[in-house]
Amino acid sequence: MKAVLGVEHGWQGMRELSLELARLGMAVEVLIKGRVDRDVLEMITRPDGMRITPVARPWFRWRLTLACLLVSRRSSPVCVVTHRRDTPAHERTRQWLERLGRMIPLRILLLEEGTAGTRLLELDGRQTAPSSFGKELSRG
DSSP states (O other): OEEEEEESSOSHHHHHHHHHHHHTTOEEEEEEESOOOHHHHHHSOOOTTEEEEEEOGGGHHHHHHHHHHHHHTTSSSEEEEEEOOSSHHHHHHHHHHHHHTTTSOEEEEEEEEETTEEEEEETTSOEEOTTHHHHHHHHO
């Protein structure tokens, strides 16, 4: 079972989510939009099964798509998480993933970070929990 996390801004919420998914026994691929210094990457603790990859900004959505396609060969549906923000870039990523979801089984979740904490949401706005990933993926 594997989840793909697309980090477009901020790291804290996605970091907590990736660690929670790893504790639940899921393999996690984290794609970070933009350049990350090597020494910063080396400081990040990675449990077994977690891979963290920085991706150049122009290639981020393409690399996210590739990760989903590769995972879909082994897991159905693929669970992919991106940030929920009201910016054009985040909206384009969500739309990109929705189009991809027409080709492969894809469960798209949105991570919302705010002063009240972090929430994980379905596309329709319902709140969900990382523990639901395994149940959802095993149904597919």
